[in-house]
Amino acid sequence: MxxxxxxxxxxxxxxxxxxxxxxxxxxxxxxxxxxxxxxxxxxxxxxxxxxxxxxxxxxxxxxxxxxxxxxxxxxxxVCALPMTRQQININTLDVTQSVLLEALFDPWLSPVQARALLQQRPAKGWEDVDQFLAQPLLADVDERTKKQLKTVLSVDSNYFWLRSDITVNEIELTMNSLIVRMGPQHFSVLWHQTGESE
Known part of the structure; x- marks a missing residue:
């Protein structure tokens, strides 16, 4: 990449x-x-x-x-998460992050195609990774590569970055938090960081 x-x-x-x-x-x-x-x-x-x-x-x-x-x-x-398995949510990738798809699908996906793929994403996202891999722009990707990428690609997330800008008595504060989904309705804050992230 x-x-x-x-x-x-x-x-x-x-x-x-x-x-x-x-x-x-x-x-x-x-x-x-x-x-x-x-x-x-x-x-x-x-x-x-x-x-x-x-x-x-x-x-x-x-x-x-x-x-x-x-x-x-x-x-x-990039991100640093407390997990060893690489996972990329194709439903939250921004067009400006299309280089991630280029790298994963090298040599089958050009920069223009990677951006187009993200721009063609359904309004509610892809239902599953298979629906994403069935896109016409990925038709030339061999089945072995698609199988390998199924372990890396995802349509949901368990980790979330929350940035909060808070004003208390005219004092402005920025707080960043890493939140993990522990279950369907259970979330936990892993850590907070006060101030801008570098």
Whole structure:
């Protein structure tokens, strides 16, 4: 996906592999370009790689090869959730996030086709992933790929980001909350963050 954001192939690979090394459980380099503790301990403010899933997307800012410009491009495309299974809700993807579909359906979906697919979404969303995968723009995608993507794509969500702008006695406050659906009518707040998200 990074290479689709006008990032040269080498740098995209460096960032992707370094991010993998940053969150994997061990402290040894398993990829060709990835970086581990030795890279981060040599910085002016040393630190260890997380070696666990990201708690917040802002942690990506320290990954080898990342800069603020690319981070700002990636920020609306990624999230950090307390789960190991990747899941993308095709009913909540915005047209500006079509690059996610491009990356998932590479080489079958062009940027124009990915945007068109999201623009053609039914008003109430797709009923299920099969209905989405049956769209004419995805007709050339092989069945093996469609089967694999069925484990990644979804038409509903269990995690929700809530941004609240609050004014109390002329004092303005922004609060962000991560909420998880625990059951049909049961939601729980996982955490709150006061102030703007980076």
């Amino acid at each position: 990074i290479s689709r954001l006008d990032v040269p192939a080498y740098r995209a690979e460096l960032i992707a592999e370094s991010l993998w090394e940053f969150i994997d459980e061990d402290r040894s380099v398993q990829t060709r370009l990835g970086r581990e503790d030795s890279e981060y301990l040599a910085r002016s403010v040393p630190f260890y790689a997380a070696n666990q899933p990201l708690a917040d997307i802002s942690e990506m800012r320290v990954v080898q090869g990342m800069d603020d410009g690319l981070y700002q491009k990636l920020k609306p495309l």
